[in-house]
Amino acid sequence: MTSATDFIFETNKAKHQTVEQGAFTWSAPSNIALVKYWGKKEHQIPANPSLSFTLNRCKTCTTLQFVRKEEKGISFDLLFEGQPKEAFKPKIQKFFERIVSYCPYIADYHFTIDTTNTFPHSSGIASSASGMAALAVNIMSVERALNPAMTQDYFLKKASFLARLGSGSACRSITGSVVVWGEQTDVDGSSDLYGIEAPFEVHANFSNYQDVILLVDKGEKQVSSTVGHDLMHNHPFAQERFKQAHQNLSQLKNILQTGNLDQFVALVESEALTLHAMMMTSMPYFILMKPNTLQIIERIWTFREKTQIPVCFTLDAGANVHVLFPEKDHPAVLAFIREELSKFCQNEHFIEDKMGNGTLMIQ
Incomplete structure (x- = not known):
């Protein structure tokens, strides 16, 4: 995948399914960059590549309920730990606006997003990476329900691509324990568009x-x-x-x-x-x-x-x-x-x- 256009969902494919409603629940962890990304270009493209360790316990759990509606448009309710959280809605609204051209089906549904963190909200740990990663894989689950022929590789790459549009570092929380994001000549498959699991064997000294x-x-x-x-x-x-x-x-x-x-x-x-x-x-x-x-x-x-x-x-x-x-x-x-x-x-x-x-x- 070298172009953002590869991630546009084609609405007229005959093989696509019709889904009226459903719900998915995913967890996504935070991550800590070892080589830091600082500075970005337009569309959340990093100015330099980064490498991170994915964490295990610090994560966000998100349930996404969806139901088809008659009028097209972005429509969602947001709950944090079961309670409405208006303060979080503008960021999610902006995220949906950024991804609707790649996921046009989101305009067909009303979503209820219920999210919680395993770490205290006031703990000083940024939850944007884990939160946006969890939302991205939920959205990709909706897309996979519409297109059951989707490969796992495509699922993970597009999930990382979408997560990046919500929060840059979120693209490093989708898969793998060591993740590279950003084009790097000596890392095969690396991309500015999404994070990839490190394509090399990591020494046992770094296990766990x-x-x-x-x-x-x-x-x-x-x-x-x-x-x-x-x-x-x-x-x-x-x-x-x-x-x-x-x-x-x-x-x-x-x-x-x-x-x-x-x-x-x-x-x-x-x-x-x-x-x-x-x-x-x-x-x-x-x-x-x-x-x-x-x-x-x-x-x-x-x-x-x-x-x-x-x-x-x-x-x-x-x-x-x-x-x-x-x-x-x-x-x-x-x-x-x-x-x-x-x-x-x-x-x-x-x-x-x-x-x-x-x-x-x-x-």
Whole structure:
């Protein structure tokens, strides 16, 4: 698939079925980028490729009910944990408007979307990736009901394509434990249009890799990711950063294949700090890290030097810290987090997670 037009649903195909109503339920996880995507072009196209670990426990569960209606047009009700949530509706409305040209059948139905997160809504974890991924696979289930001949490969690619139009990073939550999004010459099948499961074997050192999320700040970010991405358009270091991301992704691909944990630590932490350096050097400039973020980083460095355990951190566009480490080091690192790092978290709150595999159909 090299063109967005490949994802347009053809309404006049004789093999398509008529479906009056139905319901599907899917879960979709969040993900954490190791090579960061920061800056985008029109239509949610990334300015540079990214690579992420899919998470396992931090996820959104969404039920999509649909019933055919007489008048064409976008029509939906939105529930969050069973209760109407008007504040979320504009984002879903915009998403439907973006995808209706690829999924014209959505204008034929009224949808009821009921969504819930396995993590607290105020936990400071962005739910847009998991939420949009869960909605995208539900919509693709409707499309598969209309077109039962659809292949699984097409289902997953178009689901990722649709999720990207809701939230860029959501395209990395559809399938696979290691996902690449964005064209990269040495990653076969990579695309700006959707994420793909890494087409190479990942070393056993990274099997069930652990991610403990330290919730430093549960509040809303001062600067949204959308605004941050836009500030890359005139950023003095943007082109060098985009070039660096390609180089780092090639290096990380090699690291994941060889299992070199020391190189993994160095590259992942450098990527995290580079992301925040771009924020601090944009105009207007901004800082999303908090004092406790830096306290945690310094203690991770001290602990790693003292114990030689290859624990490292990464950050997304916020103050919270993802602590990454091999499964075999779980007891020692968790004790360290409880004893030393949890005091820097809001209400000493952290979430234990690990590498997962993407979306799951529940019913």
